[in-house]
Amino acid sequence: xxxxxxxxxxxxxxxxxxxxxxxxxxxxxxxxxxxxxxxxxxxxxxxxxxxxxxxxxxxxxxxxxxxxxxxxxxxxxxxxxxxxxxxxxxxxxxxxxxxxxxxxxxxxxxxxxxxxxxxxxxxxxxxxxxxxxxxxxxxxxxxxxxxxxxxxxxxxxxxxxxxxxxxxxxxxxxxxxxxxxxxxxxxxxxxxxxxxxxxxxxxxxxxxxxxxxxxxxxxxxxxxxxxxxxxxxxxxxxxxxxxxxxxxxxxxxxxxxxxxxxxxxxxxxxxxxxxxxxxxxxxxxxxxxxxxxxxxxxxxxxxxxxxxxxxxxxxxxxxxxxxxxxxxxxxxxxxxxxxxxxxxxxxxxxxxxxxxxxxxxxxxxxxxxxxxxxxxxxxxxxxxxxxxxxxxxxxxxxxxxxxxxxxxxxxxxxxxxxxxxxxxxxxxxxxxxxxxxxxxxxxxxxxxxxxxxxxxxxxxxxxxxxxxxxxxxxxxxxxxxxxxxxxxxxxxxxxxxxxxxxxxxxxxxxxxxxxxxxxxxxxxxxxxxxxxxxxxxxxxxxxxxxxxxxxxxxxxxxxxxxxxxxxxxxxxxxxxxxxxxxxxxxxxxx
Numbered sequence: 001x002x003x004x005x006x007x008x009x010x011x012x013x014x015x016x017x018x019x020x021x022x023x024x025x026x027x028x029x030x031x032x033x034x035x036x037x038x039x040x041x042x043x044x045x046x047x048x049x050x051x052x053x054x055x056x057x058x059x060x061x062x063x064x065x066x067x068x069x070x071x072x073x074x075x076x077x078x079x080x081x082x083x084x085x086x087x088x089x090x091x092x093x094x095x096x097x098x099x100x101x102x103x104x105x106x107x108x109x110x111x112x113x114x115x116x117x118x119x120x121x122x123x124x125x126x127x128x129x130x131x132x133x134x135x136x137x138x139x140x141x142x143x144x145x146x147x148x149x150x151x152x153x154x155x156x157x158x159x160x161x162x163x164x165x166x167x168x169x170x171x172x173x174x175x176x177x178x179x180x181x182x183x184x185x186x187x188x189x190x191x192x193x194x195x196x197x198x199x200x201x202x203x204x205x206x207x208x209x210x211x212x213x214x215x216x217x218x219x220x221x222x223x224x225x226x227x228x229x230x231x232x233x234x235x236x237x238x239x240x241x242x243x244x245x246x247x248x249x250x251x252x253x254x255x256x257x258x259x260x261x262x263x264x265x266x267x268x269x270x271x272x273x274x275x276x277x278x279x280x281x282x283x284x285x286x287x288x289x290x291x292x293x294x295x296x297x298x299x300x301x302x303x304x305x306x307x308x309x310x311x312x313x314x315x316x317x318x319x320x321x322x323x324x325x326x327x328x329x330x331x332x333x334x335x336x337x338x339x340x341x342x343x344x345x346x347x348x349x350x351x352x353x354x355x356x357x358x359x360x361x362x363x364x365x366x367x368x369x370x371x372x373x374x375x376x377x378x379x380x381x382x383x384x385x386x387x388x389x390x391x392x393x394x395x396x397x398x399x400x401x402x403x404x405x406x407x408x409x410x411x412x413x414x415x416x417x418x419x420x421x422x423x424x425x426x427x428x429x430x431x432x433x434x435x436x437x438x439x440x441x442x443x444x445x446x447x448x449x450x451x452x453x454x455x456x457x458x459x460x461x462x463x464x465x466x467x468x469x470x471x472x473x474x475x476x477x478x479x480x481x482x483x484x485x486x487x488x489x490x491x492x493x494x495x496x497x498x499x500x501x502x503x504x505x506x507x508x509x510x511x512x513x514x515x516x517x518x519x520x521x522x523x524x525x526x527x528x529x530x531x532x533x534x535x536x537x538x539x540x541x542x543x544x545x546x547x548x549x550x551x552x553x554x555x556x557x558x559x560x561x562x563x564x565x566x567x568x569x570x571x572x573x574x575x576x577x578x579x580x581x582x583x584x585x586x587x588x589x590x
């Protein structure tokens with residue numbers, strides 16, 4: 001078949017030909033014929049990669065490597081290095097890190113130049129990131145970058161930050177949208193390689209070294225301005241927009257504008273492979289300050305599909321996380337259907353050896369189970385011996401700040417909604433151990449400012465020795481929400497109204513409290529935040545009970561129950577049902 005297939009037909013027949021050839025490779029003794037079959041496996045493997053058939057690609061490429069002779073680095077160098085490069089990519093995408101570890105030593109030893117090692121090193125760094133070996137991965141990136149002529153400080157001090165900020169501001173000064181989009185193409189191969197390794201370092205730095213992350217973003221933007229744009233540049237500008245919308249800049253308009261530039265740059269460059277990274281920044285960190293949270297949900301799923309096809313499994317998984325983060329904490333999507341989907345997402349991440357990704361999914365899966373009142377261990381689906389508490393301990397020991405913060409947010413959110421306010425206050429204190437330093441805040445972080453404010457006013461109303469502390473927490477939240485609502489009334493107005501209602505409750509300003517409670521319920525309903533509509537109904541009911549207006553309070557407890565039912569939060573429904581059962585005889589006068 002191979003001998004009778006014309007070269008013009010081989011591309012269409014390659015898989016059929018190679019499958020048959022591979023069945024008989026043990027019978028091949030001729031070294032030249034082995035190299036010929038190895039070349040065919042390379043051709044099949046590269047075509048499989050292009051078709052997103054990464055598991056098949058890994059098998060073709062591994063078979064091709066097995067047919068190489070010990071002299072291949074000398075006499076068939078191009079074939080050999082291409083096989084190792086393509087195989088390393090296929091293995092990192094499929095999450096087969098043990099095989100990748102076995103494979104990389106030979107090309108790193110025999111490659112003729114540092115540049116020829118870069119693809120292998122690129123995939124090695126990706127594997128370290130996926131395995132949650134963030135410190136090792138960052139160290140490797142910094143080592144490679146130094147060999148490429150890009151040095152980073154061992155410690156990001158205040159002086160370093162100030163200098164780096166001044167330099168990036170200088171190159172950006174006076175630049176317009178058209179200036180960014182008219183940048184020439186980057187042609188320096190070492191700069192292109194440096195952009196790629198800074199790109200990978202960003203993800204690991206977000207989890208463990210947020211201050212370094214900021215400097216990396218500044219450097220990527222500067223390099224794009226000074227040396228021309230490449231596909232990674234679009235991601236760099238999106239990351240810079242992420243920094244702008246957050247403290248200390250709080251420039252929502254500037255950040256949003258930079259996000260649009262990044263999207264246009266991606267389209268201009270045809271950088272389809274950057275969509276998962278771009279959407280993670282633009283829809284996960286930037287647009288949440290201006291656009292309805294519900295509008296970004298489909299974008300994250302689109303980015304997941306894109307990343308699955310192009311092999312960017314890391315950011316495909318991140319987009320799934322951002323979708324779930326937004327859907328649970330922010331949008332109040334139905335918990336039952338969401339819980340089933342998150343379980344599937346966790347299993348996908350686990351199968352691809354995305355260690356951090358599946359743990360994050362398990363945390364949010366546990367959140368849905370807890371609110372649904374299900375006594376189930378979300379972590380057992382991927383690790384029989386792991387529990388939420390043991391995972392948190394391991395995460396803390398590994399200094400994974402971002403994941404530790406998510407644990408604290410999750411526990412606080414569940415405790416607050418289930419009425420365990422002392423536990424919620426304890427989780428507020430735990431959150432203080434994991435402040436956000438990288439500038440990027442997800443929806444969960446914004447919602448938790450709102451939750452913190454409500455916790456503050458609850459404990460302030462107890463009028464104990466720490467009343468001032470809790471009142472300040474509440475009023476600080478109001479101050480933040482008043483700033484945020486100017487950019488997005490859709491996302492923040494119902495939250496601000498509820499915080500103000502609770503503040504007026506504390507100050508015994510009954511008229512304003514009632515107006516704000518009603519406004520919060522109305523805004524939450526209009527903006528489709530059913531979980532927060534239920535919360536506002538419950539808070540108003542509690543206020544009315546405090547004023548001995550039991551029948552009105554009963555109406556709003558019933559309203560809260562309906563909202564929690566729509567949310568699928570059965571544990572909350574049972575809790576409110578218990579209150580209704582206690583109130584019913586009072587309202588009937590028995």
